[in-house]
Amino acid sequence: MLAWFKCLDNQITTVKDCLAKCRMDERCLTLPTLTLMANEREWTGVPSTTQLLNGTMYEFLKLTQPYVVDPDSRAFMLAGTKHHTSLEEIAKTLSLPSEVALNIDRDIFDLLEPEGSSFVLTDYKLWGSYRVARALGIVEVGKKPDPSGAVYKTSGKWGKAGEPKMVSVFQSMPQEVDLFNEELQLNRYRVMLEELGIAISKMQLQVTVRDGGLVIASGRGITRNIYRVPINRLDDGKVKEYFKEKAILLAEALGRGYCHEACNIRECWEGVRCKGYCEVARYCPKGMLYQQESSNG
Numbered sequence: 160m161l162a163w164f165k166c167l168d169n170q171i172t173t174v175k176d177c178l179a180k181c182r183m184d185e186r187c188l189t190l191p192t193l194t195l196m197a198n199e200r201e202w203t204g205v206p207s208t209t210q211l212l213n214g215t216m217y218e219f220l221k222l223t224q225p226y227v228v229d230p231d232s233r234a235f236m237l238a239g240t241k242h243h244t245s246l247e248e249i250a251k252t253l254s255l256p257s258e259v260a261l262n263i264d265r266d267i268f269d270l271l272e273p274e275g276s277s278f279v280l281t282d283y284k285l286w287g288s289y290r291v292a293r294a295l296g297i298v299e300v301g302k303k304p305d306p307s308g309a310v311y312k313t314s315g316k317w318g319k320a321g322e323p324k325m326v327s328v329f330q331s332m333p334q335e336v337d338l339f340n341e342e343l344q345l346n347r348y349r350v351m352l353e354e355l356g357i358a359i360s361k362m363q364l365q366v367t368v369r370d371g372g373l374v375i376a377s378g379r380g381i382t383r384n385i386y387r388v389p390i391n392r393l394d395d396g397k398v399k400e401y402f403k404e405k406a407i408l409l410a411e412a413l414g415r416g417y418c419h420e421a422c423n424i425r426e427c428w429e430g431v432r433c434k435g436y437c438e439v440a441r442y443c444p445k446g447m448l449y450q451q452e453s454s455n456g
Contacts, residue, residue, distance in 0.1 A: 214422025329380030
């Protein structure tokens, strides 16, 4: 439960008080911006696909414990919302189904486009280049002379002055592709749609690179600003079983008032989420350990 905002002076104020009247000389952000950042999906008792893809501990704590958010940390959430809204508006002018709720838990698919007698299911993403590289399985496989013919102007660990400048060579490796969550997400939407009688021929992501065109992106092998990423079709039974088991775990934790299931290594992003991106880490033994490790350097 989002209860507090962290102000620019590192003081904590309740969300209600912040929206009613800023405690500082002037607001850090506009009132509409802060209001949108404070908007949380109301818990209806039925978990969404996104909640079930997250760790059970993470979602349990977010539903049961008050937590604080630095508004600055939600900047990209606003960009993602605007990104989806703009594409939704265009889809509607083209009479294409978009942003339609599938069931009572408000699972929403982004776009359906006709392909013969069936449809292509698309989900929009706004990701940083690091996440895009992982989704595409792009890794550095070696070095080669810069095609521009550039040479090193000074000597150093990179080479001697006058020698050809070396640049990284990247390659997409299927075994490095990381689309676990996205495959489950879109396949669950596909199953829901097909149960409604809507045939899905293909699934895909359309990913906009948040830092596309910058050196940091090209340094990861990301050379385009938008990518289309095909999504594999999974077995219907396995998809249903995965989400059924996760829903049971969350319901049991909420029913007894505590959770045993710490996020696994994938759900906690190998500890990265715990160290800097988890709003409820201070309530979680695993999260506290990671944060202590981070503070100790």
